[in-house]
Amino acid sequence: MLERDVLVVGAGPAGLAASIEAAKAGADVLLVDLNMKPGGQLFKQIHKFFGSSAHRSGTRGFDIGLKLLEEAKEAGVEIWLQSTVVGAFPGNLIAIEKGVDGGAKEVITLKSKKVIIATGASENVVRFKGWTTPGVMGAGAAQTMINVNHVKPGKKIVMVGSGNVGLIVSYQLMQAGCDVVALIEAAPKIGGYAVHAAKIRRAGVPIYTKHTVVEAIPGEDGTVCKVVIAQVDDHFNPIPGTEETIEADTVTIGAGLKPATDMVKLEKCQLTFNGPFGGFIPLHNDKMETSKSGVYVAGDATGVEEANTALEEGKIAGISAVESLGLISPKEAEKRRIEIWDRLEALRMGPFGERRQQEKDNILKEYEEKIGTAVEMD
Amino acid sequence: MALINDGYLEFEELNKLQKLPSEERYAKGPVAVIECVQEIPCNPCEAACKFGAINVGNPITNLPTCSHDKCTGCGVCVSKCPGLAIFIVNKAYSETTATVGFPYEYMPTPSEGMAVSAVNRKGEVVCDAKVVKVVNPPAFDHTPVVTIEIPKEYADEVRSIKRL
Amino acid sequence: MCLRVDEHCILDVENKAPLVEISVDGNTIKAHEGEPILAALLSNGIKVNRYTVKKHEPRGLFCGIGQCSDCSMVVDGKANVRTCITPVKAGMVIKTQDGLK
Numbered sequence: 137m138l139e140r141d142v143l144v145v146g147a148g149p150a151g152l153a154a155s156i157e158a159a160k161a162g163a164d165v166l167l168v169d170l171n172m173k174p175g176g177q178l179f180k181q182i183h184k185f186f187g188s189s190a191h192r193s194g195t196r197g198f199d200i201g202l203k204l205l206e207e208a209k210e211a212g213v214e215i216w217l218q219s220t221v222v223g224a225f226p227g228n229l230i231a232i233e234k235g236v237d238g239g240a241k242e243v244i245t246l247k248s249k250k251v252i253i254a255t256g257a258s259e260n261v262v263r264f265k266g267w268t269t270p271g272v273m274g275a276g277a278a279q280t281m282i283n284v285n286h287v288k289p290g291k292k293i294v295m296v297g298s299g300n301v302g303l304i305v306s307y308q309l310m311q312a313g314c315d316v317v318a319l320i321e322a323a324p325k326i327g328g329y330a331v332h333a334a335k336i337r338r339a340g341v342p343i344y345t346k347h348t349v350v351e352a353i354p355g356e357d358g359t360v361c362k363v364v365i366a367q368v369d370d371h372f373n374p375i376p377g378t379e380e381t382i383e384a385d386t387v388t389i390g391a392g393l394k395p396a397t398d399m400v401k402l403e404k405c406q407l408t409f410n411g412p413f414g415g416f417i418p419l420h421n422d423k424m425e426t427s428k429s430g431v432y433v434a435g436d437a438t439g440v441e442e443a444n445t446a447l448e449e450g451k452i453a454g455i456s457a458v459e460s461l462g463l464i465s466p467k468e469a470e471k472r473r474i475e476i477w478d479r480l481e482a483l484r485m486g487p488f489g490e491r492r493q494q495e496k497d498n499i500l501k502e503y504e505e506k507i508g509t510a511v512e513m514d
Numbered sequence: 515m516a517l518i519n520d521g522y523l524e525f526e527e528l529n530k531l532q533k534l535p536s537e538e539r540y541a542k543g544p545v546a547v548i549e550c551v552q553e554i555p556c557n558p559c560e561a562a563c564k565f566g567a568i569n570v571g572n573p574i575t576n577l578p579t580c581s582h583d584k585c586t587g588c589g590v591c592v593s594k595c596p597g598l599a600i601f602i603v604n605k606a607y608s609e610t611t612a613t614v615g616f617p618y619e620y621m622p623t624p625s626e627g628m629a630v631s632a633v634n635r636k637g638e639v640v641c642d643a644k645v646v647k648v649v650n651p652p653a654f655d656h657t658p659v660v661t662i663e664i665p666k667e668y669a670d671e672v673r674s675i676k677r678l
Numbered sequence: 679m680c681l682r683v684d685e686h687c688i689l690d691v692e693n694k695a696p697l698v699e700i701s702v703d704g705n706t707i708k709a710h711e712g713e714p715i716l717a718a719l720l721s722n723g724i725k726v727n728r729y730t731v732k733k734h735e736p737r738g739l740f741c742g743i744g745q746c747s748d749c750s751m752v753v754d755g756k757a758n759v760r761t762c763i764t765p766v767k768a769g770m771v772i773k774t775q776d777g778l779k
Contacts, residue, residue, distance in 0.1 A: 270738030
């Protein structure tokens with residue numbers, strides 16, 4: 137049977153960082169990802185990142201992705217693409233549907249001493265009349281099309297949601313040559329960073345706060361040709377008589393993300409609900425270990441944040457996994473974890489970050505109270 | 515607040531939240547105008563300035579401050595700011611005109627001498643303008659800095675051009 | 679309608695992979711080998727990938743990362759292929775999916 141020291145699930149920033157840390161310490165690491173290419177969302181991020189110099193701020197996301205892939209290669213991380221975990225069984229056994237040449241799949245059973253889950257997040261949906269019409273899609277889907285596949289989802293876009301995803305993807309759609317004809321936000325205020333809003337305003341994008349999409353109207357070909365928006369009241373219900381019709385062929389929905397916890401559930405890790413972090417997330421301690429001994433988590437799967445925090449959490453998970461394998465000393469591991477938690481704290485400051493810092497503290501506390509020490513479950 | 519309700523800064527808001535160059539400093543030539551007004555964890559502008567004019571310090575959520583006397587208006591910070599929130603304003607360009615330098619990451623990239631429409635922070639066209647300089651060295655990592663000449667009275671308002 | 683991004687300030691958008699021919703509902707279109715089938719179709723203005731089982735409603739690109747299955751099509755005789763995560767190969771025969779087939 138195939139055996140590895142560490143299985144990492146998800147090759148985004150968290151999974152790559154975890155794999156690199158573990159492999160550098162001498163662990164046999166297998167990294168699996170269901171996509172055609174590794175890098176997670178990093179290769180869709182063509183803007184320069186915020187953060188401190190320690191986080192390569194000012195560097196574009198995809199350049200950070202390239203650097204990580206290079207480091208993973210150097211460290212000897214084995215990567216399986218188009219591969220999905222489909223089962224977890226007693227005795228540290230994991231079933232993986234492995235993508236093989238020619239698009240075929242093969243199910244392989246792996247015995248892995250440690251598992252790191254870095255499965256990221258999925259997009260939330262807003263439902264309105266016609267939301268399933270071709271031309272209505274996630275903002276992330278549109279971003280994938282323009283920045284990875286270099287194809288525009290349409291020509292005239294209505295963006296729904298003013299969080300950072302909605303604002304940044306609007307900007308990037310214009311960079312790809314689309315027109316963003318409106319950005320719609322149900323709340324009275326813009327959700328994301330003002331600088332992101334400012335750059336799309338300068339480019340002439342109207343931002344409609346206290347508005348919602350009422351309907352996406354299909355044309356003869358069955359795809360979106362008109363979009364009806366309306367003002368909302370204090371309970372976010374459309375106010376009759378305020379409807380406006382906008383000519384557009386695409387509606388992109390940037391309504392936030394929720395942690396992808398399928399794999400965490402498969403491993404029967406204990407979950408907790410956390411609104412600000414996007415939904416159900418696995419309880420974990422400051423080693424990023426879940427309620428199940430030997431199973432670690434990192435990145436958006438532990439609560440939706442951003443690439444820099446995912447990278448740092450990934451490093452912690454990687455370090456903790458090799459510590460428990462005896463590849464690095466507990467003293468060394470603890471020293472490095474403290475440095476990383478300090479950097480994470482700096483990333484979780486200010487009006488946009490402090491809430492996440494509080495919630496992270498709460499989660500660590502809840503872990504202490506409910507779990508204390510991770511248990512062997514098999 | 516226009517900033518969080520509508521996504522752009524009114525000049526009065528900016529003036530309250532950031533220390534802007536004095537009229538005496540403006541009279542001496544190009545200078546950076548930093549329009550970063552929210553405490554987000556970000557500091558590449560600090561390292562970008564080789565004259566030590568920009569300070570963020572600890573914690574990195576501090577708003578950047580610019581010592582306008584040290585600033586030479588070189589424009590390197592304009593290309594480095596991930597928020598595209600720094601501009602170079604030269605109110606001493608000529609008797610009647612000023613220049614505004616801004617990051618411009620759309621296609622096509624404007625060329626020197628081109629006639630363009632200058633827009634304010636809301637994206638409204640406020641006056642005609644002429645492109646006087648386009649700088650895009652490898653160090654700017656694909657963020658061209660475009661400088662346009664405009665009538666002096668619009669120097670505090672104009673921040674970009676209508677997309678070509 | 680061509681929806682390819684042909685110029686970009688930041689990205690090198692030139693796809694160096696060879697152009698190959700694929701068949702879509704009997705029509706031949708050009709696509710870059712290795713790009714997702716969905717992207718090749720979208721660049722040619724094809725936005726409907728399948729029709730639903732019960733109400734026969736059109737569906738197209740929604741998540742773009744293999745999670746929602748709205749872009750499923752019949753590829754080389756096999757139904758329910760998620761075209762957003764399946765790469766183009768020369769000579770592929772692709773059909774708009776109707777219901778489950």
